[in-house]
Amino acid sequence: MNADSRTRLDQTSEWAALNKHREQLGEVQLRELFAADPARGTAYTLQVGDLHIDYSKHLVTGETLTLLRELAAATDVFGLRDAMFRGDKINTTEDRAVLHTALRAPRGAVVEVDGENVVPAVHAVLDKMSAFSERVRSGEWTGHTGKRIKNVVNIGIGGSDLGPAMAYEVLRSFTDRGLTVRFVSNVDGADLHEAVRDLDPAETLFVIASKTFTTIETITNATSARDWLLTELKAGQDAVAKHFVALSTNAEKVSEFGIDTANMFEFWDWVGGRYSYDSAIGLSLMIAIGPDRFREMLDGFHLVDEHFRTAPAESNVPLLMGLLGIWYGNFHDAQSHAVLPYSHYLSKFTAYLQQLDMESNGKYVGRDGKEVDWQTGPVVWGTPGTNGQHAYYQLIHQGTKLIPADFIGFAEPVADLLPGLVAQHDLLMANFFAQTQALAFGKTPDEVRGEGVPEELVPHKTFKGNHPTTTILAKSLTPSVLGQLIALYEHKVFVQGAVWNIDSFDQWGVELGKVLAKRVEPALTEGAEVPDLDGSTTALVAKYRDLRGR
Numbered sequence: 001m002n003a004d005s006r007t008r009l010d011q012t013s014e015w016a017a018l019n020k021h022r023e024q025l026g027e028v029q030l031r032e033l034f035a036a037d038p039a040r041g042t043a044y045t046l047q048v049g050d051l052h053i054d055y056s057k058h059l060v061t062g063e064t065l066t067l068l069r070e071l072a073a074a075t076d077v078f079g080l081r082d083a084m085f086r087g088d089k090i091n092t093t094e095d096r097a098v099l100h101t102a103l104r105a106p107r108g109a110v111v112e113v114d115g116e117n118v119v120p121a122v123h124a125v126l127d128k129m130s131a132f133s134e135r136v137r138s139g140e141w142t143g144h145t146g147k148r149i150k151n152v153v154n155i156g157i158g159g160s161d162l163g164p165a166m167a168y169e170v171l172r173s174f175t176d177r178g179l180t181v182r183f184v185s186n187v188d189g190a191d192l193h194e195a196v197r198d199l200d201p202a203e204t205l206f207v208i209a210s211k212t213f214t215t216i217e218t219i220t221n222a223t224s225a226r227d228w229l230l231t232e233l234k235a236g237q238d239a240v241a242k243h244f245v246a247l248s249t250n251a252e253k254v255s256e257f258g259i260d261t262a263n264m265f266e267f268w269d270w271v272g273g274r275y276s277y278d279s280a281i282g283l284s285l286m287i288a289i290g291p292d293r294f295r296e297m298l299d300g301f302h303l304v305d306e307h308f309r310t311a312p313a314e315s316n317v318p319l320l321m322g323l324l325g326i327w328y329g330n331f332h333d334a335q336s337h338a339v340l341p342y343s344h345y346l347s348k349f350t351a352y353l354q355q356l357d358m359e360s361n362g363k364y365v366g367r368d369g370k371e372v373d374w375q376t377g378p379v380v381w382g383t384p385g386t387n388g389q390h391a392y393y394q395l396i397h398q399g400t401k402l403i404p405a406d407f408i409g410f411a412e413p414v415a416d417l418l419p420g421l422v423a424q425h426d427l428l429m430a431n432f433f434a435q436t437q438a439l440a441f442g443k444t445p446d447e448v449r450g451e452g453v454p455e456e457l458v459p460h461k462t463f464k465g466n467h468p469t470t471t472i473l474a475k476s477l478t479p480s481v482l483g484q485l486i487a488l489y490e491h492k493v494f495v496q497g498a499v500w501n502i503d504s505f506d507q508w509g510v511e512l513g514k515v516l517a518k519r520v521e522p523a524l525t526e527g528a529e530v531p532d533l534d535g536s537t538t539a540l541v542a543k544y545r546d547l548r549g550r
């Protein structure tokens with residue numbers, strides 16, 4: 001279906017039908033839905049790979065789901081999905097294919113871009129990464145002075161940082177605990193300072209991750225890291241080869257920086273930054289967990305790719321999750337979506353999803369070049385659940401906003417947890433189950449009164465409930481399960497972008513700030529002329545210079 005000729009989303013009969021249905025449902029109560037269908041808790045569930053998905057606590061009926069799937073059909077979500085998997089250039093504003101799915105395709109698969117099968121090149125890079133990772137892990141790769149590498153510092157930002165940084169945390173129990181792995185992204189010098197201050201440069205490998213190799217934050221930090229290393233080692237430029245590798249699509253810029261392109265791990269323009277961590281961008285992670293675990297993770301991604309590509313609409317989990325988000329964002333005015341993992345290891349998971357979702361679908365211009373008249377991507381937020389319970393859950397339970405949430409939990413604690421701590425896992429999971437229960441079913445005034453609460457406190461202690469949640473439960477948090485989870489969210493984001501008719505794969509909205517920063521920077525130096533900025537920025541720059549005594 002052509003993005004330009006397609007009927008405007010809000011003019012389709014399927015959109016109108018959903019609006020009408022929303023009116024008819026009114027303030028439908030989860031208590032009522034469960035009373036009417038006691039089997040709902042098992043009926044409204046799906047399984048994909050190792051992930052059990054419970055969507056019973058949503059403000060939907062069978063009819064809602066049918067109407068949402070009809071909207072997906074009318075907007076040809078599966079047509080665009082097939083075009084993506086086929087390698088069509090569905091990122092139209094950048095004229096690029098969108099093929100992160102090829103990064104996890106098995107050896108021997110065929111995925112063509114401009115008539116060329118890209119899978120052999122994907123595996124050639126994975127093989128090169130594996131060989132290099134093994135050399136570092138075994139101690140065969142040494143630094144300039146012959147010392148073994150014990151520290152890996154990944155320098156990158158956005159998609160060249162968030163993915164490997166998040167996955168490193170998630171898979172910590174699978175990492176080589178003898179290696180120190182750190183991630184530097186912020187151009188604030190404090191980030192690099194804290195990352196290297198206690199490291200021996202002779203034992204440190206810098207992994208410079210940048211798709212474009214022009215991102216100012218990354219190149220600035222990489223240059224400072226190189227200066228630090230050469231100064232500390234009292235070495236010349238030739239030391240760079242043993243301490244710096246690059247992950248990039250831009251060989252020219254890598255070599256300009258002084259990194260031998262033999263030490264460059266390549267990827268391609270059909271891999272979006274926020275979809276790149278299972279490309280060469282995952283090298284630091286691969287060094288930490290080893291090539292076999294990395295492959296298990298890729299296989300997890302691939303499993304969900306295949307599910308999304310082939311499962312019928314009724315059992316297609318990314319389709320369902322995308323449509324539920326549309327139900328709340330477009331028909332209930334929900335503005336945000338919380339992702340609440342009940343695992344300490346998933347502490348960076350939501351931050352990763354913020355880029356994935358908000359950079360993909362935070363857009364008001366459609367693929368047809370016209371402004372949309374409907375809400376697009378939500379604000380995605382959240383932190384590990386039990387901490388959130390003692391911070392912001394109050395607002396989810398009793399605030400005035402509708403906040404749909406995903407709860408992610410695991411039946412087993414990670415394998416290498418100290419034996420004395422294993423018992424705590426049931427307490428963690430008791431909280432996990434209790435919270436979605438409380439959010440869904442609340443506590444009525446009569447129930448509160450029944451506890452002997454004085455009348456004036458009854459309204460305060462009443463929980464209206466009816467807050468929708470999805471529960472995602474898996475046996476344990478393995479590399480494969482992580483891959484499955486990320487692929488699930490990638491395709492959920494895809495589904496929503498397809499329905500909203502936006503290009504989920506460009507990010508023009510980040511450009512203006514970059515250009516303006518380049519204009520402002522020279523104005524901050526002593527004696528510099530302040531260019532013609534707006535009234536507020538000029539005053540702020542003057543204040544800054546004053547505070548710095550410039």
Ligand code: F6P
Pocket residue numbers: 157158159160209210211212213214215218273274359507510
């Ligand atoms: O500025 C946004 C962005 O382009 C992201 O999309 C990307 O992940 C990040 O910057 C880093 O870009 P690069 O990998 O080219 O340094």
